[in-house]
Amino acid sequence: xxxxxxxxxxxxxxxPTWCPxxxxxxxxxxxxxxLANSGTDPDNTFVVAGIxxxxxxxxxxxxxxxxxxxxxxxxxxxxxxxxxxxxxxxAAGGDGDGYxxxxxxxxxxxxxxxDMAYTVMDNRIYGLTKGQASPTxxxxxxxxxxxxxxxxxxxxxxxxxxxxxxxxxxxxxxxxHKRHAEIVQQAIEHDGFGFVNVFSPCVTxxxxxxxxxxxxxxxxxxxxxxxxTDYDAAKEKILDSxxxxxxxxxxxxxxxxxxxxxxxxxxxxxxxxxxxxxxxDLVREFY
Amino acid sequence: xxxxxxxxIGGEAGDGIDSTGKIFAQALSRAGRHVFTSKDFASRIRGxxxxxxxxxxxxxxxxxxxxxxVLIALTQRTIDENLDELHDGSVIIYDGDRxxxxxxxxPEGMIGLDVPLKALAEEAGGAIMRNVVALxxxxxVADFPIENLDSALKKRFGGKGEAIVENNKKAxxxxxxxxxxxxxxxxxxxxxxxxxxxxLLNGDQAIGxxxxxxxxxxxxxxxxxxxxxxxxxxxxRIERYGxxxxxxxxxxxxxxxxxxxxxxxxxxxxxxxxxxxxLMAETFGLVATSETPLVIVDxxxxxxxxxxxxxxxxxxxxxxxxxxxxxxxxxxxAPTSIDECFWKTVEAFNMAEKYQLPVYVAADLAMAVTEQxxxxxxxxxDKVEIDRGKVVDDDSIDxxxxxxxxxxxxxxxxxxxxxxxxxGTKQGAHMSTGLEHDELGRRTExxxxxxxxxxxxxRKVETAKSSEDLSPREFGNPDSDSLIISWGSxxxxxxxxxxxxxxxxxxxxILSVPYMFPRPDxxxxxxxxxxxxxxxxxxxxxxxxxxxxxTLTRVKRINKYDGVRFKADELADEIKATLEAEEVSA
Numbered sequence: 001x002x003x004x005x006x007x008x009x010x011x012x013x014x015x016p017t018w019c020p021x022x023x024x025x026x027x028x029x030x031x032x033x034x035l036a037n038s039g040t041d042p043d044n045t046f047v048v049a050g051i052x053x054x055x056x057x058x059x060x061x062x063x064x065x066x067x068x069x070x071x072x073x074x075x076x077x078x079x080x081x082x083x084x085x086x087x088x089x090x091a092a093g094g095d096g097d098g099y100x101x102x103x104x105x106x107x108x109x110x111x112x113x114x115d116m117a118y119t120v121m122d123n124r125i126y127g128l129t130k131g132q133a134s135p136t137x138x139x140x141x142x143x144x145x146x147x148x149x150x151x152x153x154x155x156x157x158x159x160x161x162x163x164x165x166x167x168x169x170x171x172x173x174x175x176x177h178k179r180h181a182e183i184v185q186q187a188i189e190h191d192g193f194g195f196v197n198v199f200s201p202c203v204t205x206x207x208x209x210x211x212x213x214x215x216x217x218x219x220x221x222x223x224x225x226x227x228x229t230d231y232d233a234a235k236e237k238i239l240d241s242x243x244x245x246x247x248x249x250x251x252x253x254x255x256x257x258x259x260x261x262x263x264x265x266x267x268x269x270x271x272x273x274x275x276x277x278x279x280x281d282l283v284r285e286f287y
Numbered sequence: 288x289x290x291x292x293x294x295x296i297g298g299e300a301g302d303g304i305d306s307t308g309k310i311f312a313q314a315l316s317r318a319g320r321h322v323f324t325s326k327d328f329a330s331r332i333r334g335x336x337x338x339x340x341x342x343x344x345x346x347x348x349x350x351x352x353x354x355x356x357v358l359i360a361l362t363q364r365t366i367d368e369n370l371d372e373l374h375d376g377s378v379i380i381y382d383g384d385r386x387x388x389x390x391x392x393x394p395e396g397m398i399g400l401d402v403p404l405k406a407l408a409e410e411a412g413g414a415i416m417r418n419v420v421a422l423x424x425x426x427x428v429a430d431f432p433i434e435n436l437d438s439a440l441k442k443r444f445g446g447k448g449e450a451i452v453e454n455n456k457k458a459x460x461x462x463x464x465x466x467x468x469x470x471x472x473x474x475x476x477x478x479x480x481x482x483x484x485x486x487l488l489n490g491d492q493a494i495g496x497x498x499x500x501x502x503x504x505x506x507x508x509x510x511x512x513x514x515x516x517x518x519x520x521x522x523x524r525i526e527r528y529g530x531x532x533x534x535x536x537x538x539x540x541x542x543x544x545x546x547x548x549x550x551x552x553x554x555x556x557x558x559x560x561x562x563x564x565x566l567m568a569e570t571f572g573l574v575a576t577s578e579t580p581l582v583i584v585d586x587x588x589x590x591x592x593x594x595x596x597x598x599x600x601x602x603x604x605x606x607x608x609x610x611x612x613x614x615x616x617x618x619x620x621a622p623t624s625i626d627e628c629f630w631k632t633v634e635a636f637n638m639a640e641k642y643q644l645p646v647y648v649a650a651d652l653a654m655a656v657t658e659q660x661x662x663x664x665x666x667x668x669d670k671v672e673i674d675r676g677k678v679v680d681d682d683s684i685d686x687x688x689x690x691x692x693x694x695x696x697x698x699x700x701x702x703x704x705x706x707x708x709x710x711g712t713k714q715g716a717h718m719s720t721g722l723e724h725d726e727l728g729r730r731t732e733x734x735x736x737x738x739x740x741x742x743x744x745x746r747k748v749e750t751a752k753s754s755e756d757l758s759p760r761e762f763g764n765p766d767s768d769s770l771i772i773s774w775g776s777x778x779x780x781x782x783x784x785x786x787x788x789x790x791x792x793x794x795x796x797i798l799s800v801p802y803m804f805p806r807p808d809x810x811x812x813x814x815x816x817x818x819x820x821x822x823x824x825x826x827x828x829x830x831x832x833x834x835x836x837x838t839l840t841r842v843k844r845i846n847k848y849d850g851v852r853f854k855a856d857e858l859a860d861e862i863k864a865t866l867e868a869e870e871v872s873a
Contacts, residue, residue, distance in 0.1 A: 066720065067719070076550070268552065
């Protein structure tokens with residue numbers, strides 16, 4: 001890996017088609033900065049994107065990447081990392097991708113604790129299909145498919161992550177550029193599953209959870225005496241629905257990644273040109 | 288006396304039927320006899336009828352027949368379930384002291400041996416060994432030297448200590464001696480032994496071993512009957528070669544994990560059965576359009592939906608050939624025997640990487656859970672060749688960069704195959720997507736590029752057809768006017784049916800087809816025959832339809848969909864009846 005990598009090296013020459021002002025611009029820029037600052041380069045980075053506006057991120061970035069099936073970015077990312085632990089792996093998707101169609105994988109990816117970062121661009125709406133309620137939409141959020149609001153409590157992704165044994169749980173805000181990049185970099189550098197919910201406002205379809213709303217209501221944990229290694233303090237913050245927090249909410253400093261636990265440390269792309277030398281031993285086992 | 292000997296132990300699930308049967312099969316194999324096993328089992332952990340059957344001979348055996356010579360019956364139901372296979376002179380070993388056998392009825396003409404299995408086991412050290420007492424009794428009936436049982440007992444119980452092994456040997460001898468002393472029958476069996484060394488394995492294990500031999504380093508799967516044994520085989524073994532097995536949260540995750548590993552450059556595999564294939568259909572299109580090499584094993588079982596999970600069927604062919612929305616090539620190879628499960632898995636990995644697409648290995652329950660003996664040379668690892676296809680490295684990548692220095696993972700080529708760069712390769716960073724894409728892997732809806740990419744992917748099929756040997760396996764009389772076409776595990780029963788047919792003066796030519804797509808062109812073979820019969824374990828004749836489509840000729844069909852595999856003698860009768868039947872109407 002080279003030491004003079006700039007964050008723009010992670011940018012492709014494809015112009016984003018996100019709406020002007022979309023939070024995803026800031027989210028992506030922060031991810032690129034975090035990657036550059038963490039010391040990797042595009043040829044040793046793998047980005048796995050979901051489906052939706054957020055899923056386009058793989059196209060606008062320059063790295064090895066796959067834009068997969070809706071909701072399935074996390075198992076793909078884990079497969080990449082386990083097959084070549086030398087790679088820096090980032091999964092990126094939206095709130096619908098991660099907490100609705102992919103919710104099952106989210107729980108298990110947290111449990112598995114593969115060393116990767118997962119950034120969820122949370123705009124609390126389905127943008128690409130033009131404005132339906134998402135799993136993080138407010139209970140009374142009126143949309144074309146929920147004229148009286150979803151009438152269901154929004155998913156609390158951090159609570160899910162904590163309950164599933166999460167080892168790095170954080171939240172950032174797309175336009176708070178420096179903090180966002182810092183937090184994502186910590187998620188990348190965490191030995192395990194680094195989860196960051198990124199508030200990434202939709203300027204076209206969500207007139208409730210706007211830039212102004214987040215600016216006015218976000219509390220940066222860095223400005224408080226919050227200790228992210230304190231499980232009980234983290235639990236309290238996560239279950240406090242009266243506030244929106246920015247920063248690392250919980251970090252298990254004794255986290256051991258899945259790869260370390262299982263001793264998965266080889267680049268599996270390298271194999272011999274025939275069966276392994278001692279392969280006849282496998283046959284003899286059946287005597 | 289027939290050349291083969293057919294033995295079974297049956298009782299309730301939880302009675303240790305499987306492990307007892309396996310011990311006997313192993314003892315025969317180690318004594319240099321060929322063995323073919325089959326199982327009747329239910330989808331439950333305890334209760335319900337279950338049986339383990341062993342057919343053995345000096346010559347290779349590759350099928351089951353409709354005949355049972357010795358049956359160890361732990362329940363009355365075991366006798367009832369096997370009435371059609373039992374015959375005059377069949378021996379039934381049972382324990383009259385067991386409550387389930389107190390009112391036993393031994394069918395007329397058969398020999399019932401009431402052996403106090405439990406009591407003798409207790410004398411030898413514990414009631415738990417009653418099945419081993421029964422094995423000893425069976426040795427007496429079959430005139431099989433009991434010493435051959437010892438090494439199988441050691442393999443099974445060695446981990447529990449020498450005392451346990453010795454007690455089991457004692458229990459077996461108690462059964463043997465009881466039969467020799469208490470009964471005065473002249474049994475007609477004589478299970479000779481040879482000095483040959485055989486290995487005994489099932490199709491799932493052969494697939495797993497083939498995967499390791501082929502360089503598979505990553506496996507993700509979700510437990511499902513009858514494919515779980517593939518994952519169980521790989522777990523604990525693939526790690527020795529730097530690989531890893533992940534038990535995923537569901538089949539959606541399993542195929543996506545496997546896809547991710549393949550994108551990172553690993554030879555990667557998942558195995559499942561029909562219900563899992565349904566879920567994997569979601570990601571299948573992504574695998575294919577992103578041109579990712581992936582091996583997907585479908586160990587077919589009876590469907591639809593949950594169907595009959597522990598019963599045989601070849602009902603997923605249409606799903607593998609046509610499943611998934613849109614149109615995209617995929618290869619389907621179908622091993623025809625247990626040793627071929629090994630070789631076809633190796634081949635599937637090579638095809639997947641040479642043509643950069645998903646390859647289905649279409650196996651079925653009848654071969655997956657069946658054990659068969661082979662000489663170890665049947666799995667000669669020196670013959671395994673690995674072809675990774677068009678992989679570029681830091682140096683050779685240059686010729687695949689565009690004028691702006693960007694790598695082209697979907698470059699339009701004459702053979703349809705594009706270059707592949709593993710992550711970490713310098714200048715290789717690129718995008719893959721389920722969207723239609725250009726040569727760079729970026730989304731496009733450009734009409735010309737869409738057509739070029741579709742055509743490029745389809746050209747891989749033509750390339751494979753012209754460079755791969757897709758020949759069917761041939762048996763019987765090559766000049767016969769009667770052509771039997773088969774796929775999957777029916778081959779063994781068909782080959783053995785040849786002997787039964789010969790006795791009746793019927794000769795046939797058999798083509799056993801291991802490639803479902805791309806597949807051999809059978810037009811000339813079909814046209815040269817007066818009668819063509821396609822044999823398969825499904826109701827609608829999925830492969831027969833394909834043959835008719837390819838050859839533009841109507842064929843006759845033998846279909847079995849009662850959940851039970853073909854038996855050699857039964858199949859011979861079916862073939863005779865079908866050949867004698869009226870012509871099919873066009």
